[in-house]
Ligand SMILES: [Zn+2]
Ligand SMILES: [Zn+2]
Ligand SMILES: [Zn+2]
Ligand SMILES: [Zn+2]
Ligand SMILES: [Zn+2]
């Protein structure tokens with residue numbers, strides 16, 4: 001790993017993940033399950049609370065303890081709650097080494113018996129689940145639910161362990177710790193990324209350290225080049241390495257491979273006809289050469305075509321405007337550069353699709369006789385339908401300018 | 412014809428006139444139906460005896476249509492609904508009886524070529540210049556003049572060719588300079604007394620037709636145009652040119668263009684501007700123009 005000087009501003013502060021374990025889940029033997037008075041008790045252990053000592057841990061009394069108690073003398077036994085003794089056949093509740101009348105073994109808040117025998121203890125008092133949660137259990141800052149079990153104290157709030165996550169990548173932070181960055185809790189990796197971005201640098205996708213020199217882009221991620229070796233010769237790569245796309249497809253970059261520059265150049269990767277460098281991205285093939293998309297440009301204005309139409313003439317490519325300006329004919333009707341046969345007549349040009357009578361729009365060919373009016377062609381049929389008065393003047397005009405009806409010259 | 416005189420006719424007059432009309436109607440209908448069947452976006456409806464769009468039911472709902480050729484018919488009214496045909500690129504209404512156009516026409520978003528030659532237009536609707544992509548506008552042989560053009564007429568910046576021959580213009584508005592892409596300007600057989608110097612700003616102009624007008628002098632700015640090249644055509648016959656211009660024209664367009672740019676001509680032109688040559692009378696009798704039939 002390279003050693004680099006961290007010159008990032010000291011924004012992130014390491015926060016604390018305060019874990020408080022009120023109860024640890026006890027391992028429950030089969031016997032215990034069978035003999036437990038408060039058999040559901042164990043399923044509610046792991047009550048977690050801040051600043052609680054071992055004394056406030058609710059405990060269960062196994063049934064055999066109670067059984068043993070019945071054999072003891074009841075005379076010196078008193079209820080922890082009311083201080084009274086017990087009747088001979090009265091059921092005695094024994095919990096955490098203390099004894100109760102059944103009617104005294106109730107929630108300190110609602111005075112009801114514990115449902116299914118489950119209770120929670122705090123500061124020597126016992127509570128039913130409901131009241132315990134209402135009075136003491138913290139709420140998760142994320143989901144708003146009570147937190148039973150492990151509580152994460154962080155960012156001035158409490159969280160379920162799986163609710164406390166990196167705000168960028170949503171990784172759980174409970175066991176990895178986190179970094180406070182601009183009011184956000186981030187994992188170490190994301191924090192490093194944020195920091196690197198601030199410096200205009202990348203974080204290596206493999207080792208998560210900042211990349212000080214040129215990064216190597218591979219399969220859509222950035223890396224220190226030295227994590228990779230050339231697919232052909234095995235040499236350790238530098239940033240000149242080339243990522244070669246899977247030849248058959250295009251979208252699947254997980255098929256891409258890395259080569260050192262030397263091996264890459266030997267692979268027959270196309271070389272740009274303009275800059276002479278290899279083309280890894282899209283290749284334009286024209287004029288018998290390969291080109292970088294951005295290097296295939298008009299020979300006159302040098303603007304890249306970027307997929308727009310281009311026109312070839314004598315080994316050079318031109319944009320539409322300049323091709324027309326230099327050599328071309330635009331069709332009078334479609335106003336497009338004419339590729340292929342051109343009809344020229346009346347100081348105009350037409351493509352094969354559009355050489356037509358200007359009045360009836362019917363196609364004409366090189367054999368069609370046509371008349372001319374303001375250098376527009378009119379077929380014989382149309383001309384004969386012109387107003388007589390108009391035709392007479394046109395004829396006179398023609399005679400004046402010594403022009404005759406022409407037949408187009410196909411070229 | 413005899414029937415119409417001997418009323419009451421054995422066969423009602425309207426029935427008689429309906430027979431040929433009916434057969435033409437079915438021709439137009441047939442073309443439309445065929446086009447619809449094979450999804451042909453081009454409609455050839457020229458010379459079908461059509462006098463109203465009502466004879467072409469459903470036409471205005473054929474939204475895929477790119478060309479309609481309705482030349483040589485007797486159409487008087489163009490329905491505003493024609494503007495529904497948003498794919499229309501070529502509309503040919505040459506040689507009809509159109510006197511007025513709907514305002515909506517200029518909203519056709521793809522219309523590139525509009526032929527209204529040989530009609531009876533005395534004016535153009537308000538906002539006519541709003542065509543977004545119009546390239547060729549043929550208004551030859553109508554009854555238009557400088558006062559019948561709407562204010563935005565010269566805003567059709569996409570225009571490549573403007574045909575105004577056989578109309579009644581005496582002057583051409585200087586706004587013509589806004590038609591930056593104009594390559595063809597035809598003004599043959601109007602009543603033009605002079606040309607605006609702004610024509611000299613139409614740098615792409617390569618066809619200028621001004622035959623049969625009442626022109627005597629040319630603004631020196633015309634010399635800026637590339638009219639002498641072999642790609643250009645300048646038609647000038649049938650005007651009452653002042654002698655120096657006539658002399659140059661005898662020698663050729665190249666000579667004229669050089670002359671227009673010369674200091675000699677500038678001096679001459681200034682003299683003519685303060686002391687205008689006599690305006691020649693209109694040399695063309697247009698009274699028999701079919702477009703004037705009311
Ligand atoms: Zn309670
Ligand atoms: Zn939560
Ligand atoms: Zn993260
Ligand atoms: Zn690395
Ligand atoms: Zn290149």
Ligand SMILES: [Zn+2]
Nearest residue numbers: 298301319322
């Ligand atoms: Zn260019």
Ligand SMILES: [Zn+2]
Nearest residue numbers: 331334351354
């Ligand atoms: Zn064409």
Ligand SMILES: [Zn+2]
Nearest residue numbers: 357360379382
């Ligand atoms: Zn025709």
